[in-house]
Amino acid sequence: MFDFLSRRRFLGAATAAMAAGPWAAMAGRSAAAASTSKPLRFLHLTDMHVQPERDADAGFIRCLQAANEAEAEFVLTGGDLVMDVFDQDYERARLLFDLYQQIVRDHTDLTMYPCLGNHDVFAWSNRRGVSPDHPKYGKRMFCERFDLERTYYRFDQGGWRFYVLDDIQPTDDxxxxxxxxxxxxxxxxxxxxxxxxEMPAVVVCHIPILSVTVLDTGGMWNEAQQMYQIPLRQMSRDALDLAQLFARHNVRLALSGHTHRRDRVEYRGVTFICAGAVSGNWWREQAYRGFPAGFSIIDLHPDGQFDFRFQELPWV
Ligand SMILES: [Fe+2]
Structure with a gap:
């Protein structure tokens, strides 16, 4: 099933017995789905920003409970799993990843494919005096936590190919x-x-490849020059190249998060969906700039078509 990843991956410290359960169940469901030509359903959960503060842990648990009810085969995460290790010391970073992984272990059997967000990269801000020689520095902590050889990978399921990409790259500042x-x-x-x-594909990465939501971010409008300016920390430097590459190779859907807002851009036959945030306004309130917290439910059909809907989450 995997390009180079083992079944044990993604489950963190889960026991071998725990690992066998969800995978065995998933394989059974997949076979049943194939025999009846049912669409392949998966979920996209992005920008969880798990932390002990602001009741984020309880909110993430509510999200997983809703995910468990969605009758999906697996979850593609969209990055920013924790809030935040980019600008933290190791103790805080460890606490946050521990919390995320403990909640996942305790509250779902769904396989959660890890995708890296900017908030998941340890100590790149260089504000806490963490040396680049630290064994967990940068993306190493994420890879170790989720038992990944590298931050990008792919797998096949239900006649579709899934690419989990890493579009978070360092700058000199x-x-x-x-x-x-x-x-x-x-x-x-x-x-x-x-x-x-003929095999259709789905791509997921954290920062959008193409998205209108970035224009609705503070600082994008340059009044003096009467123009929009889009920083490359908001949208991919590769946007136009990747759109052409995807169009050539039957990539039907590219999912992202990062902006905590939602849109859908159709370009060159590829659908780019920026899919909101589980954490809404970073757990301060349910909606951010009018976009409620939630996750996405996607049904993939054998002919390369798909159905997409966004499920809002309750705010208790
Ligand atoms: Fe985020």
Whole structure:
């Protein structure tokens, strides 16, 4: 099923017995789905920003309870799993990932494919005196936590291919930009070229590849020059290239998060959906700029079509 990932991955410290349960159940459901040509249903949960404060832990548990009821085969996460390790010392970073993984272990059997967000990269801000030589520095902590060899990978299910990409790249000023590094881009191009042409694909990454929501972010409008300016930490530097690449290789859907708002952009036959946030306004309130918290439910059909809907979450 996986390109290079083992079944044990993603489950953190789960026991082997726990690991066997959900996977065995999932394999059974997949076989049943194939025999009846039912669509393949998966969920997209992005921007959870799990933390002990603001009742974020309780909110994430409510989200997983709703996810469990959605009759989905698996979950693609969209990054910003925790809030936040980019600007934290190791103790706080460890606490946050512990909390996220404990909640997942305790509240769902769904496989949660990890996707890296900017808030999941340890200590890149360089404000806490963490050395780049720290064994967990940067993306190493994320990879270790989720038993990943690297932050991007792919798998096949239900006749579709799924690419989980990492578009968080470092800048010289201790921030980040959205693009695929050279090794990842080479891997993606080669894998798409080798994929059966008729096989449809889904891509997920954290920062949008193409999105209108970025225009509704503070500081995008330049009054003096009468123009919009889009920082590359809001939308991918690779936007136009990737749209063409996806169009050539039957990528039907590209999902993202990051902006905590929602939109749907159709371009070159590819649908780019920026899919809100589980945490709404970073757990301060349910909606951010009018966009309520929630997650996405996607049904994939064998002919490459899909149905998408967003499920709002209750705010208790
Ligand atoms: Fe976020």
């Amino acid at each position: 201790n921030r980040y930009q959205a693009y695929l590094d050279e090794a990842q881009r080479d891997w993606l191009e080669q894998d798409l070229a080798e994929k059966p042409a």
